[in-house]
Each structure stands twice: as C-alpha cells, then as structure tokens.
Amino acid sequence: MTVYLVGAGPGDPGLLTVRGAELLARAEVVVYDRLSAPSLLELAPPTAELIDVGKAPGRTTWSQAAICELLVDRGMTGALVVRLKGGDPFVFARGGEEAQALLDAGVPFEVVPGVSSAIAVPAYAGIPVTMRYSSTSFTVVTGHEDPAKASEVNWEAVAGVGGTIVVLMGVARLDAIVGRLLAGGLPGDTPAAAIRWGTRPDQHTVRATLATLTEHRLEPPATIVVGAVAGLDLAWFERRPLFGRRIVVTRARRQSPALVTRLRELGAAPIEVPVIDVVDPEDGGRGLRAALERIADYDWLVVTSPNGATRVLAAVRDARVLAPVRVAALGPGTAEALREGNVVADLVPEQFVAEALVDAFPRPTSGDQGRVLIARAAVARAVLPEGLAARGWSVDVVEAYRTVGVPVDEAQRAEVATADAVTFTSSSTVERFVEAVGVDAVPPTVVCIGPVTAATAQACGLRVDAVASEHSLDGLVEALVRHAGGAR
Numbered sequence: 001m002t003v004y005l006v007g008a009g010p011g012d013p014g015l016l017t018v019r020g021a022e023l024l025a026r027a028e029v030v031v032y033d034r035l036s037a038p039s040l041l042e043l044a045p046p047t048a049e050l051i052d053v054g055k056a057p058g059r060t061t062w063s064q065a066a067i068c069e070l071l072v073d074r075g076m077t078g079a080l081v082v083r084l085k086g087g088d089p090f091v092f093a094r095g096g097e098e099a100q101a102l103l104d105a106g107v108p109f110e111v112v113p114g115v116s117s118a119i120a121v122p123a124y125a126g127i128p129v130t131m132r133y134s135s136t137s138f139t140v141v142t143g144h145e146d147p148a149k150a151s152e153v154n155w156e157a158v159a160g161v162g163g164t165i166v167v168l169m170g171v172a173r174l175d176a177i178v179g180r181l182l183a184g185g186l187p188g189d190t191p192a193a194a195i196r197w198g199t200r201p202d203q204h205t206v207r208a209t210l211a212t213l214t215e216h217r218l219e220p221p222a223t224i225v226v227g228a229v230a231g232l233d234l235a236w237f238e239r240r241p242l243f244g245r246r247i248v249v250t251r252a253r254r255q256s257p258a259l260v261t262r263l264r265e266l267g268a269a270p271i272e273v274p275v276i277d278v279v280d281p282e283d284g285g286r287g288l289r290a291a292l293e294r295i296a297d298y299d300w301l302v303v304t305s306p307n308g309a310t311r312v313l314a315a316v317r318d319a320r321v322l323a324p325v326r327v328a329a330l331g332p333g334t335a336e337a338l339r340e341g342n343v344v345a346d347l348v349p350e351q352f353v354a355e356a357l358v359d360a361f362p363r364p365t366s367g368d369q370g371r372v373l374i375a376r377a378a379v380a381r382a383v384l385p386e387g388l389a390a391r392g393w394s395v396d397v398v399e400a401y402r403t404v405g406v407p408v409d410e411a412q413r414a415e416v417a418t419a420d421a422v423t424f425t426s427s428s429t430v431e432r433f434v435e436a437v438g439v440d441a442v443p444p445t446v447v448c449i450g451p452v453t454a455a456t457a458q459a460c461g462l463r464v465d466a467v468a469s470e471h472s473l474d475g476l477v478e479a480l481v482r483h484a485g486g487a488r
Contacts, residue, residue, distance in 0.1 A: 007114015068101035121198030126234035137163035143170020159184025191231030201269035240267025309337035352471035358387030
C-alpha cells in the first residue's frame, strides 16, 4: 500500500482537496499534526487508527525523526496511511524530509498538495498577495529556521526584492525580522498585517505598519504580510454574520451535518455535542412494517418528522406501495425526506406544528369513518391523534423510531463551557442536554426550532432567546443570525 502525504490546508475544512477527502475516507491509519482541522478526522473510517504527532511552541512530543520512523513503520505494514499536514506538505511543512525517509526505506508514497497558508490566510483576511501595477510578485519566507544554525535568510535582500513579503511561522523572531527588513531599506510606514489562526472562525487580524507591528501582542500560529497590499481591507470572512460564534449543535450525529455546514458558511464554529440518537422502536420496526402492509386500509398516512419519513421509506422499499393513500407531512424537512423517496406529500401545513396540521386536515367525506395512520416517534405529544379523532377520523398510531440519550464526555463539556449559543431542534434534545450538563452549564444564548421545543426549554428552566419563525433548519439559522445581529 502507499503512504499519502496530504495537505490539509490552513484550517478551514472546506479547503481540503477532493483527492485528500477521498484518501481520508479510505484511510486505515491517519497521522496528523496540530494545524489540521480536527473535523477532518471525522472523514476517516471509524476503524482507522488516529495518531496525533502535533507540535506546539515549547512542546514537542514527537521529534521529526520519530515521525518519519512512524510513517515508515506503518507504511511497511501495507496499510493505507494518510499523513495529514497543515497547509501544503512541501511548503515549510517538512514533507520533503518525510518523503525522503519513505523513499530511502523503499515505502511507496504519494504527495497530495494542499492549499498553502501563504496564499489562503491573506485571502481570508481580505489581503490579495498580488495587485496589478503595485505588487506584481510575492516572496514566501519561513521565520522558523533551524535553531541550531545562524539564520540563512538574507532578510536585507528580501526587503529589496519588492512586491509582497509573506512570512510563515515568524512570530517568535519578529523583532529580528522587522529590524533586518528595515535595515534592508523597507520604509517603516510600509503596511503590514498579522493573521492568527487564518481561515478558522477564531481568525484575528492585526493591521499595522512594519515599524509598529512589533508593538502588538502577537501569538502563533500567525501569517505575516508586509507590503502595499497589506494596506487593503477587502475583508469578507470576518464580516460573516456569525463569525467567531461558538455554537453547540445537539442533533443526532447522523443528522447534524446539514446544520453544521450552514453554520460554518456563516462564519460560526460549530461544536457538535449529539445528545440523542435515533434507533429502531422496541419491536425492531415490526409494527411499522405490518401497518404499511395494510396501508390500503387507510385513507391517509401522516408522517411527523424526517426521521419518520426515512423509516417509512425504508420499510416500504417501493413508493408505489403508498399509492392508495394520501400523505401528510409535518414541515418542509419531512416533505423533503419523503420526496427523496419519490413520495410527494399531499398536505403540508403552513405552520410546522401538530396543531396546524390538525387545523389543515380535511374531515372524512365518505359515509364510513375514514382511517388515518400516524407514523411517529415512540414518545410524542397526543395533540395530533386526539385532534384528528376529534375531527371524525379513526386514528392508528405506529412507532417508527425512538430517540435515546447519548453520553456527553468531559471533552465535550469543556467545549460547551466555551460556547456562545446552543441550538435545540426538538424537545428530546433539550431534555437530554439539560440532563447531561445541567442548567447552569447551558450556554448564554438558547435558540429553538419552534414553539414546542421552546416550551420544553422553558419548562427545564432555560431562558429562550430566539425561536425560529419557520420551524426548519433554515429558520433556526435565520433566528441565530437575527439574534446575533441584535446582540452586537
């Protein structure tokens, strides 16, 4: 098998290449460093061996020689090994040393280039590294040279090259670097910027001049840009409406990607703390299958959630089985889940709560009492079956799934303690989250997908700050954005 040296990009998981994602999905061993986006590890199979060889200033658990030895050792086992490196493997990332070690040992390897922080980080700070007529070149220099040797970078010569200077890993030696650039003839009023944790939700940009940059408290990892382009402020990333907000997502892990993606696109840092999981009902789904085998006995099938829709479609396997009945869906998410199985709902109420579905539901028109089958969670409010019965329908309820609690570990508790907001998409997520962390540990802002969920949160002793007008994921995100805008 092959060892793959994969560039993870500078932090935004969306900057991983298609090839990199493909290899991670097949990896048997993943060797990763501190600058890799942690969420990228979720792309690896659950059975993959994950090995953290990260280095931090003042803390080196793994030497470079030990990392090379590890790659050779794992590579010789025949496993598919992904060496996940921040940025690009061959841009100041010591990928060349690792490739040489593999070559010398006769271990096949492949290099998968990544997006370099030298270009991506300034771009996320609104700084183009080149501009026509003003900065027609850029020079990338490392500020982190071999500490056992004198500096091999001719900073005075770099100062005279012109264009843009990008310094990677230069915070620790910034005083000396700035002094030598000034000595090389760069004016003190040359625009300069330092971007810490670039491309991530905690990105922070300091804008100054070459002469004043060292007056600011800078911490690694930071990318330093010097030149006329550093005076430009074409900021876009840091102006996203949820930029920097740490938001807890409590949905089941299999359902969280849609919400997590929306939050990331708006600049937030999602914290995934799944407190529930969706599992089969106690009877293993036999009741649902049996009811659907008799679906022709019913006039309506009512599905109350996307989870229910998924379970119904899995049970029928062929959408034509539902041809004899009309279908009602509670909310657009449920309707969309049905549509993915080629079932178009006949009724979707304007408001996405059980009360609205009862109000919108027609009364039986035949001489005989009409029949309705409701497929829903094992534990749910009685509003829907009681309301439809009051309108003259004969109602049968079948359990399509159950929600069960998922333990919250100490690492997740620590993440929750740093969060700005928490999102709840159902009453069960509220109840399980409060059980897991306690009322006092709930983040300061609580946002709920709808009034039923909000009522549960209030009953648990929480103050609800925002409720989605449209009871959907889009509505939830809109409520977050609206509240964040008002809180600024």
